[in-house]
Amino acid sequence: MKKILVIGAAGQIGTDLTLELRNRFGRDHVVASDIKLASDDIMQQGPFVKLDAMDSKQLQSIIDDYGITEIYHLAAILSGNAEKNPKWAWDLNMNSLFNVLDVSRSKGISKIFWPSSMGAFGPTTPEWDTPQVTVMEPTTVYGISKLAGERWVEYYHHKYGMDIRSLRYPGLISYKTEAGGGTTDYAVEIFYQAIKCGEYECFLSEDMALPMMFMDDAVEATIQLMEAPADQVKVRSSYNLGGISFTPKELADEIRKYIPNLEVTYKPDFRQEIAESWPRRISDEAAQKDWGWQPQYDLEKMTRVMIEKIREKLGK
Ligand code: NAD
Ligand code: SER
Numbered sequence: 001m002k003k004i005l006v007i008g009a010a011g012q013i014g015t016d017l018t019l020e021l022r023n024r025f026g027r028d029h030v031v032a033s034d035i036k037l038a039s040d041d042i043m044q045q046g047p048f049v050k051l052d053a054m055d056s057k058q059l060q061s062i063i064d065d066y067g068i069t070e071i072y073h074l075a076a077i078l079s080g081n082a083e084k085n086p087k088w089a090w091d092l093n094m095n096s097l098f099n100v101l102d103v104s105r106s107k108g109i110s111k112i113f114w115p116s117s118m119g120a121f122g123p124t125t126p127e128w129d130t131p132q133v134t135v136m137e138p139t140t141v142y143g144i145s146k147l148a149g150e151r152w153v154e155y156y157h158h159k160y161g162m163d164i165r166s167l168r169y170p171g172l173i174s175y176k177t178e179a180g181g182g183t184t185d186y187a188v189e190i191f192y193q194a195i196k197c198g199e200y201e202c203f204l205s206e207d208m209a210l211p212m213m214f215m216d217d218a219v220e221a222t223i224q225l226m227e228a229p230a231d232q233v234k235v236r237s238s239y240n241l242g243g244i245s246f247t248p249k250e251l252a253d254e255i256r257k258y259i260p261n262l263e264v265t266y267k268p269d270f271r272q273e274i275a276e277s278w279p280r281r282i283s284d285e286a287a288q289k290d291w292g293w294q295p296q297y298d299l300e301k302m303t304r305v306m307i308e309k310i311r312e313k314l315g316k
Pocket of ligand 2: 078
């Protein structure tokens, strides 16, 4: 029987992914873990354990205690926060991955999910319709850690026969948990500010197009990849995931269909430079071809759901 451990379950993706995994595989079959407490939903609905992803003894005993068979390892420092403390980000992003890989290998874990990011690309990568295999010269510590991680998960697969699966997520947009310190966080913050006060100061320039995805699509892609037969998973580094490409101005215009008086000012900070080093739009042809990936959300649909859910959440 499948028994899943989610590491980083209190985070932006971890919250939505844990709830959906429990929905599909049963509450008691999905153990949530994080270094901090998770949302009330997650804490009350099923098992939760405090875990530092760097601690191999703790990880081993959780695997034994709960009979864990699969791990989703989501703990990481995102791009914006990583640039503020590069060595700390490198340490956590790389050594937690090695910990999960090595403990999983010794415990015979059958499948592991570990996310990469569009941040693994760099300024020399083709910006539009970025292909699966291309130049990758990331200039952020976050991107360097993701590219190194991609090489290592492929290495563990080839060398030790481990079944590790990965996606290069674009910027993720969701309403259950706030975004965790990345360059794409503006696309979540703008909804809260629009609904709360009708004003937002954006830290990227108005014409900075980036690949983005609504969380329901990201969760669906993750579970679909993890449930695909092993012979369909041909990319053993990390699959491109495309999503929706838009600029802050295009997003603001879409939100104005619901909040016509929204005022947005643009004050690019250090994250503008990070964004400029990433693709504008990503091609996920390989994911479509290998395991049938098809996203469901465009800018219009995503905006409608975000406005509705955040209004509900804030009682506005
Ligand atoms: P997040 O910052 O919201 O969540 C990360 C979680 O990891 C947090 O709850 C944090 O408490 C936990 N954590 C940190 N250090 C830990 C440790 N030592 N032990 C255990 N838990 C620890 O991040 P997220 O947005 O949910 O991202 C999850 C993964 O997806 C990361 O690998 C990230 O790089 C990747 N990703 C995210 C996005 C995005 O837009 N959110 C895009 C591309 C890739
Ligand atoms: N959303 C993430 C970030 O901005 C991309 O990996 O860091």
